Amino acid sequence: MEKRKWSEEPDGVNCRPEWAGGGYAFCEEVLSGVTAAAGQILGQALTGVYLHGSLAMGCFNPDGSDIDLILVINREMTDREKRLFMEEVVKWNCRAPQKGLELSVVKEEFCRNFVYPTPFELHFSPVHLKWWQEDPMGYIRGMKGTDPDLAAHFTILRKYGITLAGAAVEEVFGEVPREAYLDSIRRDVENALEDVCKEPVYIILNLCRVAAFVREERILSKAAGGEWGLSRLPEKYHKIIRDALAAYQWDEAKVFDPILAREFCREVLTLIHSDGERYS
Template sequence: MFYQTLIDEFTAMSRGIIGEKLTGIYLHGSMAMNCFNSEKSDIDLLIVIEDGIRNVQKIEFLKQFVKLNEKGPAKGLEISIVKREFCKPFVYPTPFELHFSPMYLQWIKDNPENYVESMKGMDKDLAAHFTVINKYGIVLYGEMIEHVFEEVPKKDYIDSIWCDVKGASEEITKEPIYMILNLCRVLAFIKDNLYLSKQSAGEWGVSHLPRKYHFLISRALDCYKSNQLMREDMELARQFANEMLAIICRQKLILSDE
């Protein structure tokens, strides 16, 4: 596995700080789905705990985690800590105890106390993360996935992945690879009930979406699997986003009436 030493260090660090309250540590995202690219992917991790942990533990966790993040891929590591009681039975939106993403590094460095006080609440993204864990997740430590996680209801999963793409009309010009492949992933689930990685979703899109977008999707795929930047026709990309969002909205309405 890529970054195995780093993952082992993370697991040992988490066990040391959280101790007996630790239920399990789970790998999800592109690495678990076998489409990891060290230049384009982050490492997605989820920690489940039996009960809340103190702020002093969170601060120590972040202090060590920031150092580990420096050893990671270009996009870094992303992690959420969640109480077991919200995993099974599943609660949506899902409460979380702590979240880390590299976008918050400066905040953590400047004021870790304020960060741990603020970085807790509800996160709709966790429904998608739990779904990937149920389908593809890897146990790094602790209890088996089926003992900890309940299947995420379809309506909650759809709402979660919809939140990730609903701004695609504007965001596709800034992050064309991410948005094109994610739109394909949402459509693959809504149309064919498939739980796909970005890479597999792009391949599905080339086979199932209108021919006029095949080159655009193929370029997104090529760039995702390599270190290339995507510099395609952004007007066509916006057209793709608008057309796919319209299809998704229609399908969501149909599914909500079922």
């Protein structure tokens, strides 16, 4: 498979012009820094470094998107390697966009022969920064386990992912079963009713893209999910979907009707858990 160029927009969605294909230039220093650090610290153990998420999908917004990475290794990491790498990650996280870096380190065997939930060697996101700062050794020994989210990340990687270093995506990541991907993305929206008033843009667009997969097996970005929702979901919800898209893509300030937002969540969650029978 030929590597996709940054200027291509995989979902055909109108991303903000200065970031469609330009997000890489904005984040290049961070991506290069993390990739170089991984190579220096892990050496031959590093299979590859892979970009997924909004930056790979052509819908990056520096005010609302993070940088999503998966690092693949061919053996377990030592505590020393974890400490050295985390020091670099935290340094580069400070130079990242507002939402920072999110990354997982996964052994190659679990990428090629998928296991669900997927074991990981190390994980970082800004949510866990305080733990690392207060107890580095506890973090190193405790931040290891399994993560259902990796099923969604790997699926996105196989469709949109960009190889930053090492082996090509298709050489490393095996097929993720539909059931695992569906369970992963359903988990991501299971608290939508409780969260929609706090994070309306994320919840509304995420529900749309989960519904797009349930109904049509489409693997979409949040922006493309919103566009799908405008063409497939009831018209009474089109305004809040359009407002979510405007806020996500153009940083337009929007006020969401909490009653309508919760009604939208209930209806789309019903669709999601009925496996797409409604609106078919």
